[in-house]
Amino acid sequence: MFLGLDSSTQSLSALIIDPTLGTIVHEQSVNFGKDLPSYQSPSGFLPGGKNGEVHADPRMWMEALDLLLSRVAETFDLSQVSAIASSGQQHGSVYLDETFYERLAQLDPARSLPEQIAPALTRATSPIWMDTSTSAQCQQIALALGGNDEVCRRSGSVAIERFTGPQIRRFYQNDPAAYDRTAIIHLVSSFIGSLLAGKDIPIDHGDGAGMNLLNLHRLDWDDDLLEATAPGLRSKLPLPAASATLAGPISPYFAAKFGFPEFCEIVLSTGDNPSSLVGMGATQPGTFVISLGTSDTFFAAMAEPVTDPQGFGHVFGNPAGGFMSLICFRNGSLAREALRDQLGLDWADFDSAGLAQTPAGNHGQVLLPFFGPEITPRRDFEGPVRNFSADAPAPVQVRALLEGQFLNMRLHSQWLGESPSLIRLTGGASQNDGIAQLIANIFQAPVERFAVANGAALGAALRAASACGEDLAELTATFCQPATGSQLQPDPALAPVYQDALRRYQDLLQLGVEARP
Numbered sequence: 001m002f003l004g005l006d007s008s009t010q011s012l013s014a015l016i017i018d019p020t021l022g023t024i025v026h027e028q029s030v031n032f033g034k035d036l037p038s039y040q041s042p043s044g045f046l047p048g049g050k051n052g053e054v055h056a057d058p059r060m061w062m063e064a065l066d067l068l069l070s071r072v073a074e075t076f077d078l079s080q081v082s083a084i085a086s087s088g089q090q091h092g093s094v095y096l097d098e099t100f101y102e103r104l105a106q107l108d109p110a111r112s113l114p115e116q117i118a119p120a121l122t123r124a125t126s127p128i129w130m131d132t133s134t135s136a137q138c139q140q141i142a143l144a145l146g147g148n149d150e151v152c153r154r155s156g157s158v159a160i161e162r163f164t165g166p167q168i169r170r171f172y173q174n175d176p177a178a179y180d181r182t183a184i185i186h187l188v189s190s191f192i193g194s195l196l197a198g199k200d201i202p203i204d205h206g207d208g209a210g211m212n213l214l215n216l217h218r219l220d221w222d223d224d225l226l227e228a229t230a231p232g233l234r235s236k237l238p239l240p241a242a243s244a245t246l247a248g249p250i251s252p253y254f255a256a257k258f259g260f261p262e263f264c265e266i267v268l269s270t271g272d273n274p275s276s277l278v279g280m281g282a283t284q285p286g287t288f289v290i291s292l293g294t295s296d297t298f299f300a301a302m303a304e305p306v307t308d309p310q311g312f313g314h315v316f317g318n319p320a321g322g323f324m325s326l327i328c329f330r331n332g333s334l335a336r337e338a339l340r341d342q343l344g345l346d347w348a349d350f351d352s353a354g355l356a357q358t359p360a361g362n363h364g365q366v367l368l369p370f371f372g373p374e375i376t377p378r379r380d381f382e383g384p385v386r387n388f389s390a391d392a393p394a395p396v397q398v399r400a401l402l403e404g405q406f407l408n409m410r411l412h413s414q415w416l417g418e419s420p421s422l423i424r425l426t427g428g429a430s431q432n433d434g435i436a437q438l439i440a441n442i443f444q445a446p447v448e449r450f451a452v453a454n455g456a457a458l459g460a461a462l463r464a465a466s467a468c469g470e471d472l473a474e475l476t477a478t479f480c481q482p483a484t485g486s487q488l489q490p491d492p493a494l495a496p497v498y499q500d501a502l503r504r505y506q507d508l509l510q511l512g513v514e515a516r517p
């Protein structure tokens with residue numbers, strides 16, 4: 001059996017597959033806000049960061065790993081697990097001193113992970129993907145490379161605030177002594193994988209491409225980008241490697257504490273979006289995936305790496321080989337939650353009251369769906385922008401938010417040059433029928449959902465199995481099937497309605513200044 005872990009913004013999840021039976025045999029999750037309230041991170045990060053900073057406590061991720069595996073071990077015999085792969089929220093970084101290696105090698109199962117590893121942290125909190133504090137560093141990196149076009153040509157993205165390179169540069173500038181003490185910098189995904197392996201493991205090409213440091217042509221750290229970011233950086237980064245690489249057997253800590261067999265293999269980790277590409281059976285071009293997690297993301301495998309001329313989209317490594325596109329929207333589930341709570345609704349009301357009582361196109365009432373800073377397009381928070389009264393009835397407001405979110409997604413995915421002919425939905429909000437049908441109508445494409453809403457954890461389990469010799473095409477044929485009756489068809493009569501709505505949305509967007517990276 002094969003275990004997939006997904007350490008996303010709000011939770012750490014486990015999913016175990018049995019490829020022989022072709023079934024998912026166990027699922028478990030730890031919600032950071034609800035299960036670990038002492039970290040005061042109700043949505044998985046520390047609220048109230050200044051100047052665009054959004055950080056999370058890496059001790060919380062470690063405690064969650066201990067807690068999750070103890071929960072799984074209560075009802076599931078982990079001695080049956082042959083390999084584990086993980087995925088993690090992308091771009092977030094963990095900074096550790098040189099005692100990290102020894103601490104990892106000598107983990108005592110009688111003590112907790114945070115107790116033993118936290119003393120190695122050289123940065124108490126980790127910047128995560130929601131952080132927009134590094135505009136100056138992005139400009140400096142672009143300038144050093146002769147412009148953002150060159151940064152994009154090499155790394156697949158222009159210099160982006162949430163990406164790890166600019167975040168490392170800001171750390172180096174703000175606290176050079178702590179940067180100096182840092183021996184190793186991990187991504188969230190490779191940090192979790194290193195804990196499991198009991199040693200430092202490489203960063204895979206999928207997640208590594210979200211750092212503005214990986215040269216996608218050579219699949220190695222780019223010396224000029226490293227130099228533009230911070231001194232001596234190469235020696236502080238794990239090696240980059242293919243996602244399917246086996247890192248070695250599990251640390252004795254996990255074998256002794258939770259009952260994994262000593263031979264259980266750890267496969268390199270990847271980012272949660274690359275992992276969802278696998279979990280949604282979309283590693284070949286043609287199928288588009290929309291993940292509705294904390295962020296909303298839109299992605300697909302790419303036949304050829306194509307970059308976004310506007311600078312909002314990215315090229316990442318496809319864990320199955322080659323490349324994938326990715327566009328990330330910061331105002332995803334948390335914006336929907338904010339409006340739901342403001343209107344005093346629950347999800348069922350949100351869906352039925354909002355969408356069932358208003359017509360497609362919302363009588364021309366449009367909202368820019370930015371309830372906080374946005375990254376696609378880049379916007380500092382200015383308060384909601386709408387072409388209708390703020391006192392409009394709740395259903396109008398709900399429809400305006402949802403239509404705004406997916407019109408914004410349609411508009412900013414046009415650079416891919418292809419309208420989706422099939423969309424697969426994953427992530428927490430994919431369970432919402434109204435949202436799923438709205439996406440089908442706005443993109444005028446059929447939408448499918450799987451029985452499992454966590455495509456990233458499923459992708460991790462599939463990657464673990466595939467790295468151990470199972471055939472990925474056979475695995476996806478078995479596990480990546482839409483739930484019976486889950487396909488939603490677009491209503492073709494709404495195509496012109498949403499064409500008009502898109503024009504209105506663009507007009508509203510252009511009324512403000514659209515900042516570009």
Ligand SMILES: Nc1ncnc2c1ncn2[C@@H]1O[C@H](COP(=O)(O)OP(=O)(O)O)[C@@H](O)[C@H]1O
Nearest residue numbers: 008009010011293294333337347427428429432
């Ligand atoms: N029925 C629903 N309708 C809309 N959103 C939902 C629904 N159920 C859960 N969500 C949203 O899903 C989000 C969590 O999704 P998840 O994929 O677990 O996030 P992440 O992977 O980023 O931690 C929550 O913020 C919640 O708002």
Ligand SMILES: O=C(CO)[C@@H](O)[C@H](O)COP(=O)(O)O
Nearest residue numbers: 008009089090129293294295
């Ligand atoms: O920044 C990105 C992708 O570039 C985000 O998609 C993060 O990877 C967080 O993912 P979720 O927790 O929303 O799944």
